[in-house]
Amino acid sequence: MKETLINLKNQAIAQIGDTSTQEELETIRQEMFGRSGKITKITRELKNVNKEERKEIGILLNDIKNTLQNVISTKSNNLKNSTRTWFDVTIPGKKPKIGHLHLVTQAIDEISKTFENVGFVRARYPEVEWDWFAFESLNMPSDHAARDEWETFFVDTPKHPKFGSMVLTPHTSSGQVREMMRVGSPPIRMINIAKCYRRQIDVSHYPMFHQFEGLVIDKGISIVNLKGTLDYFAKNFFGENRKTRLRPYNFQFTEPSFEVDISCDICSGNGCKLCKEGWLELGGAGMVHPDVLKAGKIDPKVYTGFAFGWGVERTFMMKAGLNIPDIRLMYSSDLRILTQY
């Protein structure tokens, strides 16, 4: 008898624990304490138990009644308080979407590190700048035809007696003389990466883009140093097997001036369908013109220097092998593009 009672108690507690609604709980309560419930029946039959055992069984039965009633009321409260009765902790979580740096920012960081590794110092100069720094000090007086290439945005401000109008920097070369003035006397090893602005928009141009500009000035700097630096960049940024080549060109602020090409990744300079003649154009470079050194108060008889500069977006697209049909996509915030990088 005792054993039956204890089993009954344990079973009931387990069933109560398994319930998830008040209705299920009520059913169990009826099965135990209802008119023909199990506990009710046993209580009724207690009088048939022989005297010796009756007292002990009676106490046990009372105990079980109390316990079950407590368990039922606790469970009932729990059900009332909880909105969710079951939670599967093993379900994999949903990760929140997190962003990352824009591809142009990634490119800037990488270009910057490549040059910083060999001693260049990162600089930034105003994007709204005096004409003098953007053109005049770079050997391009206001009536010079070469200026037409830099389709410049002019800012509507009164002219400065020495520095002239204000412009949105059309190239990072505007930082050259600024850097000479900041540093004072050479050595100078600048890498200036900044936004540039030109009045042009089509599939391969955007009115705002980025350039990086290198400037090195010291005693005895020659074209050999320029070539070495460009080759270093080509190998470290694009890959071990890449080379550069210099083609004569004309810029007002360098003499001699060059256009820099990089060997095609596919055919290594031999010529293929992709590059046509084996080389891809990167940008401009040259030996700093003596007039530019003078504008920065550096003596061209003592010091020489080289400079180079070109577009971040283009360089990055060449590295990534990106074939973006329209450069404007890079700034479109279209996640189908952005999430790929």
Ligand code: DAH
């Ligand atoms: N500033 C030139 C441009 O925007 C590029 C350039 C050419 C930069 C020659 C240089 C250089 O530093 O030496 O087209």
